[in-house]
Amino acid sequence: MADLKVQIIQQLNLQEVKPEDIENDQPLFKEGLGLDSIDALELIVLLQQHHNVRIANPEDGPEIFYSVRTMAEYITAEKSKQG
Amino acid sequence: MSEQVWIAGGDVICGTGLNLAACLDAFEKMQPGMGAMQHLRSAHANTFPVAEVKAGNDELAAMAGMPAHWSRTALLSMIAAQAAWNSTGLGAVSNYRVGLVSANTVGGMDKTEHFMETYLQDTATGRLREVVHHECGSITELVADALGVRHHVSTISTACSSGANALMYGARMIRAGMLDAVIAGGTDALTRFTLNGFNTLMILDQQKCRPFDDTRTGLNLGEGAGYVVLVSDRLAEQTTAWCRLSGFANANDAYHQTASSPEGTGNFIAMQGALNMAGVQPADIGYINLHGTGTQNNDSSEGLAIVRLFNGHYPPVSSTKSFTGHTLGASGGIEAVFSAYALRHGIIYPNAQFTTPMKELPFAPVTTFSRGNALRHVMSNSFGFGGNCSSLVFSE
């Protein structure tokens, strides 16, 4: 999850945010890290680029991108499906 | 000064037809212009249908009387602007104080993206003639020069509402007595830049778009150009005007960079402002040409803003983007031509691909073409990125 935090910070250009500032279960959107719908689209590409995991329906975004932990769990689950 | 601003004529070119007459025929026969790409070269050619103008650059260049290596955006603009001026029967442009206010969103990007393929490998390469018309304003000038327009040239770029704002600016210059006539509208060719841009937003439909349908999943991009000729009271006496541009308003949604506010605040303010200027009530509007892109967010916002403003008195509505696709900077111009012509001839255009009403709306778009409707006032909506919302009202 540490790697994922670095990737998120880079992809979204989160200036002045360090990986250790993001808690595993902290909400990424709105009151949490303050991300919005454009960030969700950026995160979809992040998963594709760094983890070879695709999200076809952007409406699944809020659930998958709730926190760093939910993102990591989604990646693991998709990877196991890919075998 | 001019009390009123009149529409003395207009014409279009788009994926539905090479001119207004061909588009009317396509509306009547329910033939939308979307299909597989024939002219744009893209990795997404087999994924996303587009509403391309059904002609290659050589053919368009011959129609426009321009070199085929110029941006397709300029070729489309010239064809529609020349036809629009000709439709007025006013004769030579040089006889009047004429302006050209044209909108576009990416200028000569079709050429620039080709240039970049070479340039990115070696910055000393790439043909400079491919970037010389990159700027949006340069496209307008190619057309102004070809038409002989010298009194005013300007270019507006407010994303998807650009064309409507061109009509507003032109009308205001006529009202202020600065010009006798303004050729106003917009142009945009399909480019990989915009196709890929909209794809990153995940709002392109892989089927034909379904505006104001509960099953809608996105928009189809289109291309084209559309211009009206706005004239002063004095010039209107020399021609048979279609109608008046009686009301218009521009507002900002100020909600999000790309998304519309859920309740359509900017849309509401624009529509209300246009009605106020025209001095009419919502119930006086006989037809609304919707912005209606087919995205979840856009149609819901526009629909709810209409519910709030029209409050039970819903006129027939439809999105002609279900035929033309979303032509971006051209859409406000193309739809202004459709709307003004509709008013003159009592036409209500159908909404193609419609099956299922939206749950949140008490009205649904019209699905059949009809003539002979008694229309006194017609509204045309254009809403875009950056919160830019514009609404126009045409009156008999």
Place this chain on the structure above:
Amino acid sequence: MKAFIQGTGSISAQDSTVFPATIREYEGNRLPVADPDYKQWIDIRQIRRMGRVIKMGVGASHISLQDAGLTMPDAIITGTAYGCLADTGVFLNKLVTQQEDMLTPTAFIQSTHNTVAGQIALMLGCHGYNNTFVHGAFSLENALQDGLLLLQEDPARKVLAGALDEITEYSHTILSRFGLYKNAHTQQLLRSGTPGTMAGEGAAFFVLGAEKNARSKAELTGVEMIYRPASAEETAGHIAGFLQRHGLQPADIDLLLTGRNGDVRGDAYYDNIETTLFAGRPVAAFKHFCGEYPTAAAFGMWMAVQALHTGQVPAAAMFKGHAPATLKRVLIWNHQHATHHSLILLTAC
């Protein structure tokens, strides 16, 4: 049709907090913007997505609103020739190199020409009129004209109008290939006597109102554009006509501020009319402070408004004659490639 300028803001190659007392000199073929700390105006959460030109535009607009003591304008109008070039370049680069695959939305969203006007509206929560002109060296002028029309239609309005353009590595390399630039020092640029100029960039905004108030710095008396004049005679005739429409003669202009940029090919045009129509009139210049770009007249206007407000023309700005002892009227005449001429008439108030 006129307006009072209630506030101005500029971000340019000069540090506007100390200009003209301290002038930054440059050597090379460009004058880059002296980036201020944009976080003083823009929230860190919003700044992370913004390209330089967006920050410049938003920053300059904030300075002008503060200067005018205005929190909410009724209209926001911008002019830009090139738009958001950096983001356009980023998206184009990825489009080509990644062959249309795995592209992200941020650069595309920020690349649209109306981004700055939209961002200002978003940050202020301003639902008013919002427009963006993208017409090369007429972009600023149309934004000003649109503002003047809005005030004529409704004098109660307060209009925020400005212009912005940026240099990027791509644009600079490509424009250099057209032979536009040369290496020079800003102190010698105007009298260099050779083809080519130095590139520039920047943003400047103005708050316009129909009524004079305690903050009013100058009057924007008129704006006109001349497109492709057939000859210098036609241009001179148009300038004389413009002054006449405002009840003035060339001799009534205390200072002619031209867009002279050190490129002999374009400066000859200024020479011609300076020595005929404006014979004996003091002439100043501004592009040795900000560089050449299609909306550079916005910097010239910012400088002229300061001069009218303080009554003093910076000595380093003077090109011909002496700085006038009393400054009532300034005419800014700028042209690009002799095809696009603009006239901005400012009056002390």
